[in-house]
């Protein structure tokens with residue numbers, strides 16, 4: 555059982571972390587409004603909706619089940635949710651509760667940010683990826699067919715409730731995808747945590763509860779600190795994007811279906827790390843450690859083959875372009891990274907070819 559606080563200038567909020575915490579939802583999510591829209595999907599609802607509804611018996615609850623899949627993190631589904639809220643007479647003092655993975659959470663957050671210019675928002679993340687990353691920090695968005703998260707807003711939740719037991723029902727693929735973002739924190743911020751991940755790779759793969767609670771708490775703590783220092787990504791927060799310029803290109807180019815977000819981030823992290831090695835920012839031995847850890851955790855360490863023109867097209871639409879120049883997040887060691895803007899395309903293209 556643990557609690558991490560996200561300390562912001564305007565308002566702070568808690569992240570409650572523990573095994574079995576779903577049964578404490580009512581107790582932990584203090585201040586939950588009477589009118590609640592739960593956004594979830596059929597997969598998650600089949601496991602976890604009943605216990606949540608049971609606790610909210612004295613609230614006016616509406617449930618919106620969006621279809622399951624990254625391709626539904628879309629403006630079309632967003633509009634359907636808005637239609638439902640309006641049809642059911644929801645007003646400004648309602649709350650939106652996201653029950654699901656990062657797809658549900660990102661879309662629900664964008665609904666909360668924009669319905670009547672903003673209503674209360676609670677995150678109950680049920681995937682590892684959502685527990686260590688997407689439920690924290692207030693990035694909300696939907697995808698556009700030509701790029702990831704191109705339509706969205708910064709909008710912080712009131713609180714996050716993490717039940718680590720939910721992770722036991724995840725498929726192997728979805729579980730491992732979350733580990734990619736966990737490894738990210740070790741690479742960009744915390745060498746000791748990276749070493750701990752190397753030492754506990756087997757327990758993590760086996761979903762050992764103690765190992766999971768430590769990994770989730772440490773990840774949330776790092777993310778909370780980074781977000782507190784730079785809520786709107788003017789500086790250090792950009793480091794949380796390690797591997798994402800390449801990963802987002804992979805997701806979009808494969809129509810948001812073939813690769814999970816975490817898989818794209820894993821392959822993208824290898825590309826970014828190789829780019830850092832080739833441009834003499836990262837030692838060959840640190841590159842090998844990053845590659846070996848992702849590989850040991852069962853994550854993809856090779857990206858898909860696609861023409862350079864296609865990589866460039868997607869990368870140029872991602873959010874790391876400034877003054878027409880691509881910015882890359884590159885590790886400079888285990889535990890540190892930097893934003894780099896002056897790498898020539900030839901070098902990037904050659905590294906991508908080597909890593910795909």
Ligand SMILES: NC(=O)c1ccc[n+]([C@@H]2O[C@H](COP(=O)([O-])OP(=O)(O)OC[C@H]3O[C@@H](n4cnc5c(N)ncnc54)[C@H](O)[C@@H]3O)[C@@H](O)[C@H]2O)c1
Pocket residue numbers: 595597598601622623624627654655656657658660680681682683684687688689690691692693694702703720721722723724725728731732814815816
């Ligand atoms: N906002 C942010 O800061 C941020 C950070 C990282 C990722 N993201 C976004 O998050 C999304 C990826 O999130 P994800 O990996 O959670 O994917 P996801 O939401 O698609 O969930 C993966 C799969 O797991 C299922 N699932 C969820 N909880 C389950 C459970 N407890 N048991 C069994 N099945 C369960 C889902 O139905 C889905 O099929 C991407 O859209 C990515 O862009 C956002």
Ligand SMILES: O=C(O)C(=O)C[C@@H](O)[C@H](O)[C@H](O)COP(=O)(O)O
Pocket residue numbers: 687691693702703735787791792794795798873
């Ligand atoms: O919270 C952040 O900041 C992140 O960058 C976390 C990422 O893991 C996440 O995938 C995020 O949605 C990517 O942001 P984007 O601005 O590149 O869409």
Ligand SMILES: [Zn+2]
Pocket residue numbers: 687735798815819
């Ligand atoms: Zn991510």
